[in-house]
Amino acid sequence: ARREAEAASRAKDEFLTTISHELRTPLTPVIGWIHMIRNGLLPQKETAHGLEVIEKNSHSLKRLINDLLDMSAILSGKMRIEHNPIGLQTAIREAVEMMRPYASTHEVQIEMILDSQDPTVTGDRARLVQTFANLLDNAVKFSTAGGVIKISCQHDGDTATVNVEDQGLGISSDFLPLVFERFRQEDGSKTRAHGGLGLGLALVKSFVEAHHGTIEADSAGHGRGSRFTVTLPCTDAAESSASITSTETIAEPAAARLMVIEDDADTLEMLRATLEMQGFRVTACDSAKESLLIAQNTSVDLIVSDIGMPEMDGLEMMRRLRELENYQSVPAIALTGYASAKDEKAALTAGFNAHVSKPVDPAELISMVKGLLEKNQSAR
Numbered sequence: 001a002r003r004e005a006e007a008a009s010r011a012k013d014e015f016l017t018t019i020s021h022e023l024r025t026p027l028t029p030v031i032g033w034i035h036m037i038r039n040g041l042l043p044q045k046e047t048a049h050g051l052e053v054i055e056k057n058s059h060s061l062k063r064l065i066n067d068l069l070d071m072s073a074i075l076s077g078k079m080r081i082e083h084n085p086i087g088l089q090t091a092i093r094e095a096v097e098m099m100r101p102y103a104s105t106h107e108v109q110i111e112m113i114l115d116s117q118d119p120t121v122t123g124d125r126a127r128l129v130q131t132f133a134n135l136l137d138n139a140v141k142f143s144t145a146g147g148v149i150k151i152s153c154q155h156d157g158d159t160a161t162v163n164v165e166d167q168g169l170g171i172s173s174d175f176l177p178l179v180f181e182r183f184r185q186e187d188g189s190k191t192r193a194h195g196g197l198g199l200g201l202a203l204v205k206s207f208v209e210a211h212h213g214t215i216e217a218d219s220a221g222h223g224r225g226s227r228f229t230v231t232l233p234c235t236d237a238a239e240s241s242a243s244i245t246s247t248e249t250i251a252e253p254a255a256a257r258l259m260v261i262e263d264d265a266d267t268l269e270m271l272r273a274t275l276e277m278q279g280f281r282v283t284a285c286d287s288a289k290e291s292l293l294i295a296q297n298t299s300v301d302l303i304v305s306d307i308g309m310p311e312m313d314g315l316e317m318m319r320r321l322r323e324l325e326n327y328q329s330v331p332a333i334a335l336t337g338y339a340s341a342k343d344e345k346a347a348l349t350a351g352f353n354a355h356v357s358k359p360v361d362p363a364e365l366i367s368m369v370k371g372l373l374e375k376n377q378s379a380r
Contacts, residue, residue, distance in 0.1 A: 022064055026057035056105070062359050063137075067199045069357070071182065073341050074206045080341065081210045082124040085235060088160050089118040089153055091125060095132035096151065099140065107145035110136065113152035119160035122235045123211040131207045134200040135164040135228050142226070143168035155234065162230040171219035171226050179217045180205040208232070256373055259294070261285045261305040261314065262335075267358075271304065271335075274362045275369070288317035299326045302373055304365075307336035307347065315350040322351040329379075331372040335360060 033050040036042050042050060073079040096110055103110050121128070132151065139149045143166050150165045171179060182202040201217075208215045213232035219225065258280045262268040265286065272284045283300065285291040288309050303321070307314035314334060321327040332354075334347035339357030347355045354368060 019068075023061070026060040026064075030054050030057045030061075056101075058359070062361075066357075067203060069339050070203055071199050074203070076341070079206070079210065080124075080344075081127060083122055084125065085120050085122055086125045086128060087118040088121050088128070088162070088232070089114050091128040092132055092151060092153055092162065094129045095136060098129070098133050099136040102137065103140045103149070106140050106143065108140050108143045109148045111148060111150045113150060115153060115155050117155055119153070119155040119234045121160060121211065121232045123232075124207075127207045127210070131204050131230065132162065132164070134204045135230075138200055138228075139164055139166035139168065139226075142166065142170075158234050160232050160234050162232070163227060164230075165225065165227045167225045169226075170222045170224045171217065172222055176217060176219060180215070204228075204230075256301040256369075257281045257283070257299070258369070259283045259285065259291060259298075259300040259303050259305075261288060261291045261303070261309070261317070263287060263306060263309040267306075271365075274365070275304075278366055278369075280369070288312040288314060291317060292320055295321055295324055295327060300330060301376070302369060303330055303332040304335055304369070305332065305352075307334055307338050307343070314352075315346060318347075318351040329376070331376050333365075333368060333372065335365070 030053075033054050037047055037050050070079070092112065092114070096112055100110060136149065136151065143149060147167045149167075150163070152163045152165075154161050180201050182199060205215055208230055211232055213230060215231075216229045218227045218229070258275055260268065260271050260275065260282055262271060262284075263286055268284055268286060272282050275282050283294060283298065285294060288305075289312055291303075291305070303318075305314045305317065309317075314336070318332060318334075321330075321332075332352045334344075334352040334355045335358060336343065336347070336355070337358045344355040353372060356365065356368065
């Protein structure tokens with residue numbers, strides 16, 4: 001029992017050390033490049049490169065935080081999976097486009113090999129995209145410059161199979177049975193060449209199994225690449241076609257009026273600028289109380305609001321807004337640093353239609369705004 005307790009303690013210490021390292025690593029260039037840009041220490045031509053580095057490392061931090069939150073939800077049994085018809089190849093293409101910039105920086109090429117028919121599965125589009133993105137991320141990480149990653153999709157009756165193959169480092173026979181275990185890494189030493197928390201493949205396995213599928217890993221050994229095979233059950237394509245047809249018309253953003261509530265001035269300014277560049281008319285509020293005052297005399301088409309604010313939080317604000325006749329059916333997005341399943345449930349119960357955790361990708365937010373506007377327009 002003492003040995004097991006000591007082993008558990010060591011594992012916890014190693015994990016906390018790894019988290020600290022993985023957080024500090026991308027933060028270092030972010031802080032460094034911001035310092036150089038702000039203090040005019042860079043030639044003009046280097047500024048664009050500095051911004052690219054900041055963007056890349058910010059996305060790394062976001063992915064790390066999301067992985068930790070996803071694993072927390074899985075371990076607590078609170079992972080939410082939507083059940084919608086999805087074109088599997090559509091999810092694959094989205095994942096590939098998401099990972100191409102990362103692959104390009106490593107001089108690695110991604111090739112897609114897809115059937116003429118797009119198999120339909122029932123599930124959660126975001127989780128499936130994340131599944132394939134994690135597999136591609138893993139393949140890029142362990143590939144060398146000039147390498148090629150192939151992602152293919154075949155459809156055989158009631159089953160679809162997706163393969164992700166790389167020509168990289170490969171997996172030893174000893175580690176192969178452990179590759180999907182949480183926090184497991186073949187090389188966990190301080191001298192390891194590849195970062196990460198050892199969560200990506202564990203999350204993939206959980207997502208695939210939540211879709212009633214299976215995943216297998218195969219490798220001929222070190223230096224001989226690896227192959228991951230995802231098998232998913234298919235559903236009726238006719239059902240999917242009807243669903244996709246109903247979502248093709250996007251609401252015209254120029255006509256939409258948005259109210260954005262956020263107490264952090266920098267975030268509020270960023271959200272206002274991002275949404276106005278898309279043609280939306282934005283009313284920006286720096287407190288929940290200000291939004292309630294404006295709502296007395298102004299109607300809007302959609303609300304984007306923070307939750308944690310002084311004096312009155314976003315949950316209480318939304319409950320009060322829903323009492324106003326002209327705000328009872330206005331779609332609302334909770335954009336917040338409170339990112340647990342419990343926080344999401346609280347937001348939806350208070351009257352929000354969607355919950356998005358910070359930091360948010362502006363493209364993701366814009367897509368959600370347009371989708372909710374379109375859905376509300378169709379309902380009318």
